[in-house]
Amino acid sequence: MTYKQEQLSEEKVFKDPVHRYVHVRDRVIWDLIATPEFQRLRRIKQLGTTNLTFHGAEHSRFNHSLGVYEIVRRIISVFEDRPHWNKEERLLCLCAALLHDLGHGPFSHSFEKVFKLDHEIFTQKIITGDTEINRVLEKVEKGFSQKVADVIAKTYQDKLVVSLISSQIDADRMDYLIRDAYFTGVSYGHFDMERIMRVMRPMEDQVVIKSTGMHAVEDYIMSRYQMYWQVYFHPVTRSAEVILSKILHRAKDLFEADDFTFKLEPTHFLSFFRGDVRLEEYLKLDESIVYYYFQAWQDEDDVILKDLCERFMNRRLFKYVEFNPNLQMKDWMELYTLFQQADINPEYYLVVDSSSDLPYDFYRPGEEEERLPIHLLMPDRSLKELSRHSDIVEAISGKKRTDHKLYFPKDRIEALTDQSLKKKIITILYGQGEVEDVR
Amino acid sequence: MLDNHAKIIQFFSVAKEVTGRKKLQKMIYILQKCNIPFEEKYNFHFYGPYSEELTLRIEELCNLGFLHEVKEEKSNYYQYNYTLTSDGEEFLNQFHLDMPDYTEKVNLLREKSSRFLELVSTMLYFDHLPLEDIIEKVHTVKPKQKYTKEEMEEAVRFINEVKQ
Numbered sequence: 368m369t370y371k372q373e374q375l376s377e378e379k380v381f382k383d384p385v386h387r388y389v390h391v392r393d394r395v396i397w398d399l400i401a402t403p404e405f406q407r408l409r410r411i412k413q414l415g416t417t418n419l420t421f422h423g424a425e426h427s428r429f430n431h432s433l434g435v436y437e438i439v440r441r442i443i444s445v446f447e448d449r450p451h452w453n454k455e456e457r458l459l460c461l462c463a464a465l466l467h468d469l470g471h472g473p474f475s476h477s478f479e480k481v482f483k484l485d486h487e488i489f490t491q492k493i494i495t496g497d498t499e500i501n502r503v504l505e506k507v508e509k510g511f512s513q514k515v516a517d518v519i520a521k522t523y524q525d526k527l528v529v530s531l532i533s534s535q536i537d538a539d540r541m542d543y544l545i546r547d548a549y550f551t552g553v554s555y556g557h558f559d560m561e562r563i564m565r566v567m568r569p570m571e572d573q574v575v576i577k578s579t580g581m582h583a584v585e586d587y588i589m590s591r592y593q594m595y596w597q598v599y600f601h602p603v604t605r606s607a608e609v610i611l612s613k614i615l616h617r618a619k620d621l622f623e624a625d626d627f628t629f630k631l632e633p634t635h636f637l638s639f640f641r642g643d644v645r646l647e648e649y650l651k652l653d654e655s656i657v658y659y660y661f662q663a664w665q666d667e668d669d670v671i672l673k674d675l676c677e678r679f680m681n682r683r684l685f686k687y688v689e690f691n692p693n694l695q696m697k698d699w700m701e702l703y704t705l706f707q708q709a710d711i712n713p714e715y716y717l718v719v720d721s722s723s724d725l726p727y728d729f730y731r732p733g734e735e736e737e738r739l740p741i742h743l744l745m746p747d748r749s750l751k752e753l754s755r756h757s758d759i760v761e762a763i764s765g766k767k768r769t770d771h772k773l774y775f776p777k778d779r780i781e782a783l784t785d786q787s788l789k790k791k792i793i794t795i796l797y798g799q800g801e802v803e804d805v806r
Numbered sequence: 807m808l809d810n811h812a813k814i815i816q817f818f819s820v821a822k823e824v825t826g827r828k829k830l831q832k833m834i835y836i837l838q839k840c841n842i843p844f845e846e847k848y849n850f851h852f853y854g855p856y857s858e859e860l861t862l863r864i865e866e867l868c869n870l871g872f873l874h875e876v877k878e879e880k881s882n883y884y885q886y887n888y889t890l891t892s893d894g895e896e897f898l899n900q901f902h903l904d905m906p907d908y909t910e911k912v913n914l915l916r917e918k919s920s921r922f923l924e925l926v927s928t929m930l931y932f933d934h935l936p937l938e939d940i941i942e943k944v945h946t947v948k949p950k951q952k953y954t955k956e957e958m959e960e961a962v963r964f965i966n967e968v969k970q
Binding site: 479485487520521522524526572573691692693696699700718719721722723725728731733735737738739769771 | 807808811827828831847849850851852853856858859861862863865866869870871872880883884885893897900932943946947949950
């Protein structure tokens with residue numbers, strides 16, 4: 368028996384709160400899970416700063432990766448005897464599902480923005496580079512690691528395989544929506560995944576949904592919409608994210624300044640500051656390391672870095688008001704000047720955050736050939752885009768909802784001793800409506 | 807603040823009008839590959855490089871009244887056309903953006919079809935590979951488009967021209 372076909376002597380299971388059990392029989396999958404690069408995902412939270420809003424959201428990229436693997440494993444068992452499905456692609460699909468998020472770092476969205484990185488490039492590097500993961504994959508067959516990398520990069524020839532891992536209704540989204548709902552404890556976000564799996568049909572180069580299963584998909588679309596606004600774009604989570612980004616910016620600015628020396632050499636961050644991050648260095652930086660520095664930077668001499676780190680660690684977050692960049696541009700410019708007069712550096716303490724700054728979205732059918740929508744397989748075998756058939760989906764996807772918020776440290780403004788300056792700032796901020804309290 | 811939004815508004819002040827979201831997506835991607843500092847993150851999708859971030863940003867700019875969107879019903883799909891509004895122009899005037907002049911590139915891109923720009927952007931997505939591998943990759947990821955040898959050659963010529 369080849370390594371590719373090798374099965375464990377008995378099935379292994381991981382207890383999972385979302386799928387009950389994650390089943391592993393393939394030796395390759397078992398070996399991949401045991402690699403240091405995959406184990407590293409235990410030390411990276413799936414939802415970054417969301418645990419500061421929903422305290423249960425402590426689940427990791429490791430949990431999610433196993434979940435996506437399990438969903439794909441179940442979908443494949445449904446697809447096994449259906450036309451268009453190539454059984455030979457089974458192991459490739461399972462490996463790609465398991466490894467699709469391998470390149471995520473700690474708080475990866477903020478790190479990517481500040482240091483101009485792309486976790487997907489690191490996923491590719493981990494899979495094809497000098498790693499344990501690569502050695503396991505190459506044992507399957509020469510060139511197998513590149514195939515896995517291509518599926519994850521969505522450039523693999525068999526689009527059906529790609530669409531299982533990445534499309535408008537894929538194993539990745541299905542797992543994170545249900546898992547994130549479970550761990551945040553919110554009551555929305557649930558949908559009948561078993562039913563969706565039963566109505567999925569492989570068709571040439573995409574997975575389509577049998578039209579009788581439309582209502583289960585409507586639920587999934589609703590879940591995605593609600594999770595987007597209630598969890599992913601929660602203003603308190605965004606506040607923590609804003610502070611986190613500003614910490615990274617400040618640390619980088621200080622590193623580049625001629626007149627500042629860190630008391631504690633930021634060894635793990637040096638390559639990030641220099642903009643030349645090698646794979647080995649990238650893999651060493653996990654959340655525990657980041658938290659260590661944020662703790663230590665509270666003892667540095669720079670008041671801004673100290674303050675931002677203290678806020679992040681002790682959850683002393685910024686407050687916010689709704690902000691319309693079209694109508695309130697002058698307000699913003701005035702606030703910028705007033706903050707400078709108040710000695711509150713607006714580059715770090717007056718921040719506009721927009722919905723497009725998020726790595727999540729809700730379903731929109733889009734334009735033809737813009738991106739592939741969800742297709743229903745009608746009784747006459749024709750395909751129909753979901754929102755053309757479902758009033759609920761049409762209502763949600765046609766809705767124009769975007770959002771901008773202005774974040775600031777309310778405590779610093781309240782502590783101002785110059786009453787006239789304080790009044791001017793408060794009038795502009797409060798003039799836009801009630802200042803929301805961060806709970 | 808909102809620098810990336812301002813960059814997109816500035817693009818529209820150069821391009822004047824863009825017909826179709828797909829064309830817009832490919833235009834911004836090709837400009838990125840010409841080192842014009844747009845920061846929207848792109849991934850490879852079914853129809854080539856695509857940025858969800860750009861889609862959201864365009865929606866935001868429309869909602870803010872900086873861009874005007876016209877939805878046009880075609881035979882079995884919708885097409886979206888975009889132009890800059892006077893509010894958008896005014897917003898841009900308040901910004902100091904340090905962008906190179908890319909008017910010529912935009913003029914070149916505007917003349918091309920979205921099918922051709924899909925080919926160009928797909929080739930640019932694989933530009934770390936040798937040319938033969940790029941061509942092979944295009945056939946692998948886009949078998950349905952059936953790009954001809956002549957189109958490929960034209961795309962290579964176009965890339966050299968637009969990157970100058």
